[in-house]
């Protein structure tokens with residue numbers, strides 16, 4: 174399915190007399206003349222396939238038709254001298270399938286023209302805010318500006334409208350995730366070849382990210398977590414500044430991002446290449462939960478159901494080891510939930526309580542975190558929900574403890 178088909182799916186859900194305005198966004202300034210790496214707005218990307226900053230997309234749906242216009246910056250020889258070639262109208266037409274491409278200096282005029290001559294009743298902007306204290310995203314700023322100018326038009330949230338569409342991946346999106354996973358697999362193999370006690374956690378991180386970059390991933394899907402020993406017991410440890418001790422485990426939660434789609438994998442390795450009997454005992458319990466979740470994942474159940482399965486397997490195992498009295502105490506050693514949707518974003522857009530459907534891609538990531546023994550183990554795979562069950566997209570990334578030991582030997 175092409176990006177044009179993503180738009181077509183959106184239009185089918187919209188009422189007539191509806192305007193859609195989506196901005197790629199602008200680079201975020203830090204200090205002096207430095208900016209953060211540009212990250213495109215996910216709704217804009219989903220609808221256009223474009224990752225170029227300072228571009229925008231406008232669509233207007235009437236009873237009869239949908240008008241689509243894409244706005245890009247006019248290529249300018251001076252800018253190109255400093256920062257490289259800018260995309261041309263032909264190039265963005267090819268990627269997005271949008272025929273009417275104009276330059277951004279015409280955007281306000283185009284909005285004014287639609288507002289002046291058409292009966293616009295509602296307008297969709299991405300108005301997402303993660304935390305109340307966050308600075309507003311560019312799309313939210315532009316939504317507020319629009320609302321000031323046209324207070325009679327009902328504003329609606331483009332992100333919410335895109336959620337059910339983005340949850341269900343098409344073949345091209347799954348293919349991009351497979352490519353990201355293929356890079357992540359090779360990165361982890363490079364890590365296993367080089368891992369030894371005495372390394373710094375950030376060196377393990379560097380081995381992984383070096384491979385990702387060499388294989389064409391432009392960025393990581395999220396900050397790499399490389400937690401050895403007790404650090405593996407912190408869910409989102411990403412300082413990675415400690416030395417990896419002999420006899421410890423290192424928990425690696427990481428993923429390449431490729432063609433703007435994410436992979437999200439966790440593997441836990443013995444620093445010296447061999448699990449201790451106790452480490453292996455815990456590892457095998459986490460692996461059992463990981464496999465139970467993959468065996469249960471299918472259309473018709475929820476990620477909460479999957480988490481209940483993980484809790485049951487982990488809880489029963491901990492009771493059998495005498496670590497807790499009752500399976501309900503599992504949260505003493507397992508503090509997160511087992512699954513989240515993934516796609517363009519590593520924690521991808523979803524509507525709470527949604528039931529799994531074919532085409533969803535979700536994580537499968539049980540873990541156990543035993544502070545008193547400095548054992549933190551998580552095993553995470555990425556699952557594609559199919560008609561009858563699921564496909565483990567990350568099945569080639571080894572996780573069997575014997576296979577890990579053989580690979581590291």
Ligand SMILES: [Mn+2]
Nearest residue numbers: 437536538553
């Ligand atoms: Mn995850």
